[in-house]
Amino acid sequence: MAVNGIPEDLWTQLVQDEDRKVLYLQGIVDTAVLKIMNARITRQEALNLVLRVRGLACELFPDSMATFDLIYMSRFKRVIDEFALPDPE
Known part of the structure; x- marks a missing residue:
């Protein structure tokens, strides 16, 4: 049986990929x-x-x-704000 005109075995492979x-x-x-949280990197490095x-x-x-951006950027921003070291002057 085809899904959206694609053979089922190909569709299954596409979904798995x-x-x-x-x-x-x-x-x-x-x-x-985890690196941002634990590696003591600067804000710019993060x-x-x-x-x-x-x-x-x-x-x-x-x-x-x-x-x-919707899923991950707020997470990155929060972790950077909390854990990244200030950039050197």
């Missing part, structure tokens, strides 16, 4: 958050890390950056 990408991105985000994670998200999901 998407699920893998989502889990991979979640792991990257969680790792970045922002650079977030930009790298966002770039990876854009490669994985090029049409979903608004969703990424």
Whole structure:
């Protein structure tokens, strides 16, 4: 049986690939958050890390950056505000 005109086995593979990408991105985000919380990095270093994670998200999901921002950017902001060290003068 086809789903949206796509053969079922291909549809299943596409869904599994998407699920893998989502889990991979979640792991990257969680790792970045833990680094900001524990590595004693400056605010600028933390922002650079977030930009790298966002770039990876854009490669994985090029049409979903608004969703990424909605889900993750407030989390990153909160962690940076709480844990990042001030930038050197």
